[in-house]
Amino acid sequence: MKNTFQVQGMTCAACAKAVERSVNKIDGVLSANVNLAADKLFVEFDESKTDSEEIKEAVKKTGYTVLEEVEDSKREIMLPISGMTCASCANSVQRAIGKLDGIQEVVVNYAAGKAKVVYDTSRTRISEIKSAVARAGYKALDIEMADQADSDQDRREKEAETLLRKFIFAIIFTIPLFYTAMGPMIGMPLPKIISPDANPLNFGFIQLILVIPVMAAGYRFYTVGFRRLLKREPNMDSLIAVGTSAAFLYSIYSIIWIINGDHQFAHEGLYFETTGVIIALILLGKYLESRSMGRTSEAIKKLMGLAPKTANVIQDGIEISIPIEEVEIGDIILVRPGEKIPVDGEVVEGITSVDESMLTGESIPVEKSVGSRVTGASINKNGTIKFKATRVGKDTILAQIIKLVEDAQGSKAPIAKMADTISGYFVPIVIAIAIVAGLAWFISGESAAFSLTIFISILVIACPCALGLATPTAIMVGTGKGAEHGVLIKSGEALETAHKVEVVVFDKTGTITEGNPKVTDIITTGLIDETELLRLSASAEKGSEHPLGEAIVKMGEERNLELYSPESFKALPGRGIEAVIQGKVMLLGSKKLMVDRDIEISTLQEQSDRLAEEGKTPMYIAIDGQPGGIIAVADVMKESSKKAIEVLHGMGIEVAMITGDNKRTAQAIARQAGIDRVLAEVLPEDKANEIKKLQAEGKKVAMVGDGINDAPALAQADIGIAIGSGTDVAMESADIVLMRSDLMDVPTAIQLSKNTIRNIKQNLFWAFAYNTAGIPIAAGLLHLFGGPLLNPMIAAGAMAFSSVSVLTNALRLKKFKPVH
Secondary structure (H helix, E strand, O other): OEEEEEEEOOOOHHHHHHHHHHHHOOOOEEEEEEEOOOOEEEEEEOOOOOOHHHHHHHHHHOOOEEEEOOOOOOEEEEEEEEOOOOHHHHHHHHHHHHOOOOEEEEEEEOOOOEEEEEEOOOOOOHHHHHHHHHHOOOEEOOOEEOOOHHHHHHHHHHHHHHHHHHHHHHHHHHHHHHHHHHHHHHOOOOOHHHOOOOOHHHHHHHHHHHHHHHHHHOHHHHHHHHHHHHOOOOOHHHHHHHHHHHHHHHHHHHHHHHHOOOOOHHHHOOOHHHHHHHHHHHHHHHHHHHHHHHHHOHHHHHHHHHOOOEEEEEEOOEEEEEEHHHOOOOOEEEEOOOOEOOOEEEEEEOOEEEEOHHHHOOOOOEEEOOOOEEOOOOEEOOOOEEEEEEEOHHHOHHHHHHHHHHHHHHOOOOOHHHHHHHHHHHHHHHHHHHHHHHHHHHHOOOOHHHHHHHHHHHHHHOOHHHHHHHHHHHHHHHHHHHHHOOEEEOOHHHHHHHOOOOEEEEEHHHHHEOOOOEEEEEEEOOOOOHHHHHHHHHHHHOOOOOHHHHHHHHHHHHOOOOOOOOOEEEEEOOOEEEEEEOOEEEEEEOHHHHHHOOOOOHHHHHHHHHHHHOOOEEEEEEEOOEEEEEEEEEOOEOHHHHHHHHHHHHOOOEEEEEOOOOHHHHHHHHHHHOOOEEEOOOOHHHHHHHHHHHHHOOOOEEEEEOOHHHHHHHHHOOEEEEEOOOOHHHHHHOOEEEOOOOOOHHHHHHHHHHHHHHHHHHHHHHHHHHHHHHHHHHOOHHHHOOOOOOOHHHHHHHHHHHHHHHHHHHHHHHHOOOOO
């Protein structure tokens, strides 16, 4: 089973690593991955060995708050309630809701003014829950979905606002603190009452008074940092807490010496301003980081914004407007021209055209009539329709797309593993380096103040955040950008692998071609006439789902032929069909089928070859073991196919085509499209083997298909790409789903992968380079060769902005545009 948990309180990669380690220790957990940028933990586990509660406990033990995401099988809502004035009110509301049929769980939080309700949608409705609250004497407001993507964004915004307030509060005290401490050194005036020469004790005490509010603003660094340190899993907060505490305690120690009459400590022993400036700068960095991280998930916010807020539902013949969250399966919904369709459903009344471009990218509106399926978030253009809701909430196509993007953003690319491994050991190593370097300088004869400066500088310059954010932020922006272009990338691994692709294999029917073939030629041997040959063939193909068979049936209907009912029917995968019509045994299919059944077709070979050279698919017909003729069917190539193949060639990628068609037909299509390699006469079950053969040549292979028979090949390929108009099975097997049927999205996906991986490598390079260079400089390397000593305040500034620079670089991906 797979589950997702929201983890609150993580501040750096070391935190994420601690959570992963703790959860991975549980017996039955198969994998645990943390996305620091999204504050989410993704766990795959064996339900027979462990459960969500045990996982939650493991996370709590590491010192973080954890919330379980809602499973698809449940509907959970957060219902704001007004009018409650005490805990007794909350109990009343809880009892009222709990009495309803279908309520599985209800918890009313008086302090928050909300009720969490888990219920069975088949047994009760949100409107009934609201009525129960009203009967208890309170008012239920519009619900909040517990799984709403906006909540993450709101939380980020509140977090950013809190950090900004803390920074402003801290800077108000830090500026006078900094002026008081550093002013005398550069000749700036200070009142005599706090002058280090005239009143050294007052000079120390005023700094102590000013630094305490700053430390209070950054109290979380101490509470979290020291807790993690005591659990022997230190994080970035631990580095800040130890560094600033050391500066603060040494300054207190100096004040004691000043009280005892050693006034030299007023000039050399006070580091209160170091503590204050470090906290203020890191609060500023955290604020900028929080703002930037909020922007990485804007793609999901945009997708969420596509859905309308209300739906016009017909209940008991009356039209009422209700929030979209209250729509239940089976509701009849009215949609007027220009309105958005609220949920997925099936038209029961009316004719219209619907703009589905926001989901598929197809700009031409799609005609809809009774029986047609409509998709939530699409726009009704010109007719009024009524439709029955078939999918609501998490089950709608839009919600599934959002879930797909969220899952991808929560996955890890293999390239991130090295950074994760280093992050796990990073903080303890930095603390060790700081202690060793500080002691080394002290032993070598430097003062305690000098050694302390080294110790603090190393602690505050090290930045595990930059390492931890380098990969997930780029993946979040990259997958989000893909969704904007109709390219749904299912995982970080797929995003990374796509840039290595050397061969792209396209399925022919429905992928390179439109998948709507038409009958072009009917040739008979004289056994029966053309009309009867078409009638018998169309009658036989009535039970077939193959596009070529459907083309023959369609032609028979267009000619108004009365078709017979088959007495028996058997599909022969990859070869054709066998049917009994009017007592006659009919065989329709490939040359291979005729050869297998020992049917003499030499008289038809010349016409068959000519048709194949023209790019048409000749279907042989045998009646009672005798050759009856050929019906040729042609499938039109998609406009975008040739252009997409040209772009792939321009990227240095080889293009192959796989098809069950005969070699001549396949070669004709390949010539038109500019395809390099043709894999023809391949049976459905052999498609995966053909992919294996290409992989055996040492090539990274991407397979592009749309049908159920493509699923094994999509799964076998290094990257499986499913066309959005294809089957659910194909999409399930694929690593990347193209919402449109436009093959130009294949090079777009590969380009996006290349850009994202380049961005990740840049981020990792700068994160490693920053720490590799920063730590030795903080340790006094430059000073060793006569250069300057790094001031801890400068170190804190560099640390605060290193993670911001990584995030800023990741956000450059938002400018991605496909190069066609």
